Amino acid sequence: MLKSDTFFGGKHDTPAPNSPFNTGSNLSSSGSSAIPKASNTVSTPFSQVTSSRTNEVGSKLIVGPNIKLRGVEITDCDTLVVEGRVEATMNSRVIHIAEKGAFKGSAEIDLAEIYGEFDGDLNVREKLVIYSTGKVSGKIRYGKVVIEEGGQLTGEVQVGTGIKPAAPSTAPAQTAAPAQTIAAAV
Numbered sequence: 001m002l003k004s005d006t007f008f009g010g011k012h013d014t015p016a017p018n019s020p021f022n023t024g025s026n027l028s029s030s031g032s033s034a035i036p037k038a039s040n041t042v043s044t045p046f047s048q049v050t051s052s053r054t055n056e057v058g059s060k061l062i063v064g065p066n067i068k069l070r071g072v073e074i075t076d077c078d079t080l081v082v083e084g085r086v087e088a089t090m091n092s093r094v095i096h097i098a099e100k101g102a103f104k105g106s107a108e109i110d111l112a113e114i115y116g117e118f119d120g121d122l123n124v125r126e127k128l129v130i131y132s133t134g135k136v137s138g139k140i141r142y143g144k145v146v147i148e149e150g151g152q153l154t155g156e157v158q159v160g161t162g163i164k165p166a167a168p169s170t171a172p173a174q175t176a177a178p179a180q181t182i183a184a185a186v
Contacts (some may be wrong), residue, residue: 058093065100082116099133114151 058078063069067084074080074090082101091108097116106121114134121139122128128142132150141158 063101097134 059076060079060081061074061077062081063084063086065083068086069084070087072088074088074092077090077092079094079096080086080090080092081096081098082103083098085102085104087104089106093110094113095103095107095109095111096113097103097118099115101116102119103117104119106123107118108123108125110124110126111129112118112122112124112127113129113131114136115131116134118134118136119138122136122141124140124142124145127144127146128136128140130136130145130147130151130153132148134148135152135154137152137154139156140153141160143160145153145159147153
């Protein structure tokens with residue numbers, strides 16, 4: 001970062017000429033400093049999820065790599081992306097746990113895509129997808145499940161959630177089947 005003079009004689013940081021933060025518009029034609037234009041795109045290693053749900057508009061919380069979020073209740077969040085570590089309870093629409101991400105606690109979700117680790121109570125109203133690097137353990141209830149080869153599912157597992165989806169739906173709610181204790185590695 002470079003230091004430049006401000007209107008009041010102080011100094012502030014401006015991006016270096018070859019910095020990714022330099023938009024090329026830091027100086028106006030008169031030579032005074034201006035606020036750089038903000039980019040409306042966010043690039044994360046986990047942003048290329050293939051689910052059609054990720055393209056929907058709504059509130060999104062991203063817990064980035066090396067971030068630890070503990071002892072919270074997450075509410076009013078349509079999509080939670082976990083690239084770090086989260087210990088929480090939540091009721092949401094979509095959860096994506098990245099390969100190096102981990103969630104511990106309880107979650108009621110419409111769609112769960114697990115590349116990393118989930119440990120706790122997981123109630124997936126619609127579809128649970130566990131990828132080859134995913135590990136899910138605890139008390140698990142789901143409407144539908146897809147486990148990629150290498151994915152792991154352990155604990156008390158039930159088909160059917162017994163609760164209605166968060167969004168209005170014309171499909172009837174599924175009733176819970178008897179619980180099974182299962183340990184599966186596909």
